[in-house]
């Protein structure tokens with residue numbers, strides 16, 4: 001008798017399962033991500049084991065009094081890169097599983113191979129690559145200047161082989177590059193599918209916890225839906241790092257989006273070069289290099305990335321709408337927030353953008369998603385509309401309310417300090433922040449506290 005094969009449709013982005021095909025995933029709202037998969041039937045061995053487990057009870061779990069538990073999380077391993085350490089919350093925690101995801105070619109393998117140089121001073125690292133051959137890895141290691149006895153390389157794509165290798169080699173840290181190439185032969189679905197990626201990760205997570213070794217997992221972000229995206233794994237691992245940046249530009253931003261052992265606000269900035277990734281200790285200087293002199297429509301702001309103030313340049317371009325409804329484009333700044341700024345400018349200050357296209361761009365691929373970026377955006381728009389350049393020594397930050405008022409933002413002191421340090425002496429900021437700034441060590445500082453958007457616009461004229 002022919003057995004009817006049960007299939008199920010699985011979203012490649014988030015792993016949502018549905019009995020029938022759907023164009024749009026109800027879970028993550030992505031389009032065209034559903035693929036048909038054979039429904040995973042428990043193998044007979046596993047089924048037997050499961051039923052056997054029902055008969056024998058495993059005994060009680062270990063229970064400790066809260067006072068008896070040590071709060072000492074153990075030493076964190078130093079990666080040798082301050083930027084990465086900071087994003088991880090101070091280094092690598094033993095037994096933690098870190099997912100590094102990003103577009104192909106962004107530099108995930110490069111970063112992980114590079115940190116091996118420092119890590120291998122005190123520990124043995126197993127680098128499992130399913131993407132490159134041993135020779136390719138050797139060539140890359142030579143290019144990056146990584147040479148150490150303690151780095152073990154294995155090129156395999158079989159998950160169980162990797163687990164066995166970890167058990168026999170007993171490394172102090174493992175790197176899996178990439179999870180989408182890992183394959184469990186007991187599963188019928190193809191390599192890179194949601195179930196393969198999920199099951200393999202589960203095994204690696206268990207391995208990390210049981211042996212108390214950190215495991216780094218590389219996950220590619222997919223655009224075409226051929227492989228499962230890293231979203232599927234995010235809830236299974238301890239820490240999720242996004243490595244992002246424009247392919248055409250050399251610098252990269254590493255961001256923690258989930259971290260059980262640290263803050264998720266921190267970013268690390270790197271620059272990709274021929275000999276690998278270089279840390280950028282002063283991102284503001286880099287982001288501001290190549291600023292056009294005395295051109296209308298650009299305004300420098302100071303935003304907080306975690307605990308670090310970073311100066312970034314906001315650019316605005318306005319032009320008369322040629323046809324139909326005006327275009328609104330916004331890169332690096334929230335689109336809806338731009339519309340709101342335009343409405344406030346129109347209603348409260350009297351600048352009309354009704355038949356004008358507006359383009360906003362934050363230089364350097366940075367994303368400004370804090371309210372403090374409102375003011376520079378509005379000022380850049382007005383500056384370009386009036387074709388009046390904003391003085392090069394001005395930095396502006398502040399939240400704009402619907403009544404056109406400028407509202408206080410956090411950490412004003414560190415923003416002012418950073419701006420002053422980099423030679424920006426005139427700072428336009430919310431009035432309520434300005435009165436609290438300690439200006440003792442900044443003799444040339446010109447603080448302009450503003451209460452309303454029109455006051456701020458007056459200050460740049």
Ligand SMILES: Nc1ncnc2c1ncn2[C@@H]1O[C@H](COP(=O)(O)OP(=O)(O)O)[C@@H](O)[C@H]1O
Pocket residue numbers: 102103104105106107108109110111143272273274275276
């Ligand atoms: N000589 C070089 N050979 C190869 N790649 C280089 C070289 N110099 C710089 N690179 C950079 O290294 C990147 C490859 O990064 P990689 O770590 O393999 O990315 P990922 O692992 O995220 O796919 C390339 O996109 C390129 O920018």
Ligand SMILES: [Mg+2]
Pocket residue numbers: 105108109110131177
């Ligand atoms: Mg790679």
Ligand SMILES: [Zn+2]
Pocket residue numbers: 011012013014015016025026027028029030033
């Ligand atoms: Zn989905």
